[in-house]
Amino acid sequence: AQKVTQAQTEISVVEKEDVTLDCVYETRDTTYYLFWYKQPPSGELVFLIRRNSFDEQNEISGRYSWNFQKSTSSFNFTITASQVVDSAVYFCVHSGNTPLVFGKGTRLSVIA
Amino acid sequence: DGGITQSPKYLFRKEGQNVTLSCEQNLNHDAMYWYRQDPGQGLRLIYYSQIVNDFQKGDIAEGYSVSREKKESFPLTVTSAQKNPTAFYLCASSIKRRLTNTEAFFGQGTRLTVV
Numbered sequence: 001a002q003k004v005t006q007a008q009t010e011i012s013v014v015e016k017e018d019v020t021l022d023c024v025y026e027t028r029d030t031t032y033y034l035f036w037y038k039q040p041p042s043g044e045l046v047f048l049i050r051r052n053s054f055d056e057q058n059e060i061s062g063r064y065s066w067n068f069q070k071s072t073s074s075f076n077f078t079i080t081a082s083q084v085v086d087s088a089v090y091f092c093v094h095s096g097n098t099p100l101v102f103g104k105g106t107r108l109s110v111i112a
Numbered sequence: 113d114g115g116i117t118q119s120p121k122y123l124f125r126k127e128g129q130n131v132t133l134s135c136e137q138n139l140n141h142d143a144m145y146w147y148r149q150d151p152g153q154g155l156r157l158i159y160y161s162q163i164v165n166d167f168q169k170g171d172i173a174e175g176y177s178v179s180r181e182k183k184e185s186f187p188l189t190v191t192s193a194q195k196n197p198t199a200f201y202l203c204a205s206s207i208k209r210r211l212t213n214t215e216a217f218f219g220q221g222t223r224l225t226v227v
Contacts, residue, residue: 099157100216102155
């Protein structure tokens, strides 16, 4: 069965530090997607990025970057020069032939 | 604007009562989902539907029921059989391409409290 592991439960950093959120997944699907979502204190889930299993190219979007490595089944997320507004819970998610499977999330606290 | 609407945002229920949470989407998505989130936890799948008039149980379906009579709507009923219903409920929808689900778009959630 599909499984997503986010080993870091909580991370605290000081503003302007870089931080990497780890994600490891298990899947039997040959075609699948991986996502990251952000959940701020208000509770809604905000979609950040999608990666399909055939595209291992890393992506950068502003201060956010993602490293997808199929060989290690990892899809890590880095925030560069973190800001207080980045404080939230971040979820790594797998989607294939079955509905979305969520990791348990990493709570990031950025301290001013 | 296209999106997913959940209502109400806050809901209080007395023990022993059934309650229905609304979820409507105008994104023309085929698949819809209900997730439950407990404090400090990830999201757990309650029910999902890939097509109208069809739905499947997720990991924690006991004490819940759903219907999918229209593509746009996927209401969730929390029955009195659900022993611990106080939680944050999120509805989502997604497009299914070649058997694979794309990213899901979420509503703003309903916070249910049993009093």
